[in-house]
Amino acid sequence: PPPPKALNSGTEEPAPSSGLLDLSEPSAQRRVQLPAAARPSTPTPRYVWRVALRALSNLRLAIAELAVIAGLSACGTLVDQGQSPAYYVEHYPLGQVWLPWPIILPLQLDHIYSAPYFLGLLGLLGASLTACTTTTQWPQARVAQRWRFKPGVEALRALPAVTEMEGHSVRSVGQLLRDRGYQVFVEGARQAGAAGGAPTASGPPSSEPRALYAFKGLAGKLGPIGVHASMLAVLAGVSLGAVGRWEGVVMMPEGAASPVRELLHPASPFAWEAAAHAADLKFDAFQIDYRDDGSIRQFVTSITVLEEGVPVARQTVSVNQPLRYKGLTAYQTDWALAAVRVSALPLSDAALGPQTGTALSRTPPDEAGVSEGQGKPVPNTPRQPVQLSLPMAQLAGESPESKLFGTFLPLSTLGLPAEDGALGSNPRGISLLARDLQTVVLYDGKGAFVGVRRPGSNLPITVEGVELRIGAITPSSGMQLKIDPGVPLVYAGFLGLCITVVVSYLSHSQLWGVATEDGSVLLGGRTNRALQAFADEVVALGGKQEEEDPEVAAGEQDRSSSWY
Known part of the structure; x- marks a missing residue:
């Protein structure tokens, strides 16, 4: 016997579900809202977690975090980093500069990129990006991957862009959309015993397909997720570099050699040694390239990298050509x-x-x-x-x-x-x-x-x-030495950001079609970007004459639903 029907508080019994979400409803409307009576009197960890995620995913909060980080980074660019307190007292006197040393030192602007509150802001921004991705972007992308056919003409007329294609069949409209880069699904007549209105995958059709669904630009829905992931990679690289970085500034005379370990100091107690710490640097020669008028054009240093006394690498280092060896980067910065x-x-x-x-x-x-x-x-x-x-x-x-x-x-x-x-x-x-x-x-x-x-x-x-x-x-050659484990993550993040920002501007467009009683096809759709261009495209489709594809016509005999 069938199971007893559940009471529905006086409302009509819901229609059987086909297991597919209705794409006409915004994702925000599909979220289940707990009534006030159902909210726990004592907040549970699950409830607190959801509230925290909702607060962190707030767009205004993320923009404010990004603005504060940008402002602090600008201060770090304007203020010399990593100098002694006496240096700031001398070069940033009170009353003579807009940012004097009594503000720089207490606010840790002399090492802003490793200051605890700056790293905390990076972590907060990362939490906001993660919360937005998991609660908004990823669910929207998953919904965009699903498809279902509109139940009737009235549902299509409620869409933002609608046109009626006279003299067309559902299959010919599908062919037109496929030629325009859409992925197309057509629905054939239901076989006997088919449940829930879902299209059947096999068996002979009993009539011409009655509905279609088409989409293109799914990458535009995945683009924002890639943007967030790229930004998280940049934040992770910056944070990793702040706690794991080694750096040092040396002035070595020509012909001198020194272990890398003695030339560097850690940025934090959590910094770990890299493979380059076991090497030695020998400054073979220093040379200044002069212009015709006697001014200095460039100064370069010839450096040999030694491991256990054996030369393993040689390079001529200049201002724009640093030495890179096993994570160590040596920049030419000065001379004497x-x-x-x-x-x-x-x-x-x-x-x-x-x-x-x-x-x-x-x-x-x-x-x-x-x-x-x-x-x-x-x-x-x-x-x-x-x-x-x-x-x-x-x-x-x-x-x-x-x-x-x-x-x-x-x-x-x-x-x-x-x-x-x-x-x-x-x-x-x-x-x-x-x-x-x-x-x-x-x-x-x-x-x-x-x-x-x-x-x-x-x-x-x-x-x-x-x-x-x-x-x-x-x-003597002045060199700035640095070992930063976060640099690869930062580079990868910025590369991904450049790509995913462009991908995010791709429009995700969806179209539904239903055969009407007068032999035409009603076509409607929506998109997330370029609304006017999409509406013009739909209207232009309405003026197309039917051009039956011979291959499609031949395939109609053995398909009740198809995916172009």
Whole structure:
């Protein structure tokens, strides 16, 4: 016996369901709303979860989160990141800039991208995107994949775009739609025993198909889901980089080598070491490329990557061509002059030994550097020049064209007396200045200009009774090193975002057709974008004359429903 019918509170008994959703109803209307009496007096975890999802999926909340994140990111672009507190006190004084250091430091704008509240905002935006995807976008996409035929003429006339195609059959209309890129389903007559009005998949038809359903642009419904997924990938990459990043800024002289591990520091306690931490970097050579007018065009560094002392990679790094090796990225950011080699030969008798009357010479210089020329005086009958490597310091300038480096050669280093005749007091000496690797300018103890020499020219010049020959200048290369595990996710997310944003603009159009009693076909539909263009397309279809496809006509004999 059939099961007892459930009471329906005085309403009519619902029609048997075919298992397919009615696409004419908006998804918002299909949500089940609990009456006030059915809501739990004590909120259950399930109820709280649904309320939270509804709140997080609010569009205005997501836009506000995105605006705040964009504003904080703009502050991070305008404010130098990762500097010492003294740097901000000096460069962002109170009352002289729009964002002074008393605001920068408490709000952590000096490291905004790793600040806890910034990461919290990223997490909140990710939660909003996830909630919107799961509660709105994904259900709409699933509904768009389903199909059912409209029950009659009145349901079609309620659609936004309607036209009547006289002299057409349902199957010929389906052929026209297929030629326009639609996927078409036609419904044949029901066989005996077919239930629920669903189209049958086999068996001979008893009449011409009476209804059709067609759609195109389903990717336009999936596009917003892809946009959300791409944004989540970007947020995940930024967050991963904030907690797992390693970075460092170094100034290495030419020919120096150092382990990568000693050049980097972690951005947080949660950062983990990468494969590149086991490598060493050797700065082989530094070179400056000049223009015809003498200005700097480019500066490059030749770097060798070593693993256990064995070279595994070599690359010339410039400003726009960083070194990439196993997650490590080395950017060329700066340069400096580390030292200058000079050959000094005293010409006066003041440099002679007090007892022997022989010129003072020096022990062989130490190749490591700073203490060169500081050996004990030893008698040496022929006069020998003293080989010195003088460290240079940056005196002025931040841009490559305004940099100025200098060093000082005390005469006491050469055994010459000071101004008052006492060794080691009131130091007097020679000043050497250089702006690049091309020229060195020399000044005497009173600051008077003496001359200019090209490094490595080996041409002598006499200053303060000392014959000097300028050797090579040792440059230093400024590198910014970074290991960021979130970069691949960020790149993939932005690539996906570029693609899915375009896909999202594809219109998802749906059409339904029903054969009328007078032999025509009533066609109606709706779309989510370009409403006027879609309406014009439907009206244009109404003016088409029937063009029967021979293949379709031949196939009518053995199909009661078909999917083009």
